[in-house]
Amino acid sequence: MMRYKWKPFVQYGQKRKRSKGEILYSQGEIGKGFYYLAEGKISFRLLSEDGKERIIDYLLEGFLFGEQGVSSDAYYITAVADTDVSLYYFSNESFIKISRAHPYANEIFISSIISKMRMLTETYAFLSKPYEQQMAHFLILLCEKYGSQTVPITQIDLAQYIGTSRITVYKIIQKWTKSKLIFQGNRMIEVIDPLGMKAVSEQA
Template sequence: MIRYKWEPFVKYGHKRLRCKGDTIYSQGEKGEGFYYLSEGVICIRLFSEGGKERIIDYMLEGSIFGEQGVSNEPYTVTAIADTDVVIYYFPTESLKEICSRHPEAKEIFISSQISKLRMLTETYAILNKPFEQQMAHFLIQLCKKHNSQSLPISQIALAQYIGTTRITVYKIIQKWTKKNLVLQSKQKIEVIDIPGMKALLDQ
């Protein structure tokens, strides 16, 4: 688990409070540092060449994000506050200072980068799959991130995840409910059969 391992180093960062809906950084914007999410949830969105927007990840508190910024490269995604958030900004020079004083910080930062690259690779690989398989993939990933099978996500957010309509998501959820794969309540989906969801990915 990488979450919270960066917490000891927040004293080197610049504390920032952002409101729900605020953009932390935008796709294509050149970065000059990275962020640590202390409180709240960050939504990561991707805009395709055709201008279509989709959610590809949620960052939970205790997570590093925006690592591309330390290389002064343009961000490949957009980060938006999904709730009111408390974040810490670390300019590139701060990372160098932290790693100099705390050698273990370098491994934590690199591990976070690797996990993001792996997630993006898996996401791009699933983009052309049927919507049902895309939904199964993203719900499984969210279960891992939250360490819970009860997920605070709406059908509208799921539709943005896979780039389809809420009606398509509704039909898939109804199908899964009949198969006892999930239970749904308002603004929440509970995955009750993880092996069954994984089996959908092999179809």
Template sequence: MLELRYTWEPFLDYGQKLELKKNTVIYLQGESGKGFYYLSKGGVKILFLSDQGNERIINYVPVGMLLGEHGVHKENYLTTAVTTSPSVLYYFSDEDLSKVCADHPNAATIFTHSLIYKFRILAEIISLLDSGIEHQMAYYLLKLVHENGNISIDQTSFAQYIGTSRITVNKTFQKWKQQGLIEITGRKIQILDMKKMSEIGKVM
């Protein structure tokens, strides 16, 4: 959701700046929440452990977005967050959130919209876990466009995103290229037929 990006930036002075190394665990699924975070620089992947014990990447957080909103008021985190590169984040405790909202009433609306968006996306992703690979690939391509405005990801990372092999991803991409659905240049993937891709990736 592009309109949510950077909307929390005016409130960074209320948070605690963190400089984290690559592969640092920010929070763990199931642990008691200790607040939420804002990604200012770097990269973070979000992982989800299913009831069957399968862990997979379900999201890459765009710079300028919040993460871990479900950990406010000591609620358990619903996912795990890990840095994918050296990153700068801002940590906000429950008390920090209260101060921000008291001084800036519009902050409550921004936070609520971000939280609702994350719950909706998580519900959609869980519903997709048992669907076909093409369905999942189309959904995630569309999600990356909606959140970032473009798609820049290598096939190995995208395969981890989907929970499949790079060979399967490559075969599907080649098929879609032949059908005129996408165009690939290096790491960049451009959707040429948004209508068709939306039909393939539609959440039922």
């Protein structure tokens, strides 16, 4: 579980606040550092070769993001503030200081990168799948990330994630609710049957 593991090192970073809708960095932009989200919610968006943009992940407080910037590589996705956010920015120099003072921080950082690459690889694999499978896969990932069967997500969020209409998402939600796979509350979804949801994501 990676959430909050970087919190002990926030004193090395520069605290920043950004407003809802602001772009924190863009796909293809050369990075010079990385971030830790202290408060708020961020969406990650991917621009495909055909020019279509879609949300591929959401991030809540307690996680690192933009890690590829530490080696001055290009960011492979765009990060947008979905709410007003409070975050810490870490330059390459500050990362070196953290690594020297706290060697175990490198393990946390590398684990965070691996989890992001896994997420991106799995997302690419599901882009051509039916909408219901994509939604099921996304909910499973969110449950794993936050260590809970209840995740903060709306039908609008899901529609943006799989690149379809809210009506399509509504129909799938209703189907899952009747099948007792999920319970939908106010801006949240509880996965009642994780094994059943996994079966949906893996169906042929």
